Amino acid sequence: MATYGVAEAKNKFTHLLDRVEKGESITITRHGKPVAELHAPARPIPRHKGPEWQAWYDEFVKRRDARPPLGMSAAELVRAMRDGDPE
Incomplete structure (x- = not known):
């Protein structure tokens, strides 16, 4: 699991979302302590309308x-x- 500080995560947010979309999990830290995790939703987002x-x-x-x-x-x-x- 990749780890980013808040400022770096803010600057690379779009890139991090691309990585999460591919299945990776990202931890965001503030002053070295984990405060958030980015991960794909448990249920995939439907790409077509039924x-x-x-x-x-x-x-x-x-x-x-x-x-x-x-x-x-x-x-x-x-x-x-x-x-x-x-x-």
Whole structure:
């Protein structure tokens, strides 16, 4: 298992993720003490979408499209939420 300090791991994060994706485990240390481990998930991430996912997505799109439009842009909505407007 490879070991990297926090600063070095930060600088090489993308490279470390590539190594983890290939099955390697990485330990990250702070002041010489292990604080985190990077390893591949127990269940592999599916690389293709199956029929169950497609059915879920089709239903999601159908429900989304059935909703009435909000009547304002996303920027206007965020501005209203930020400024505390009652609408």
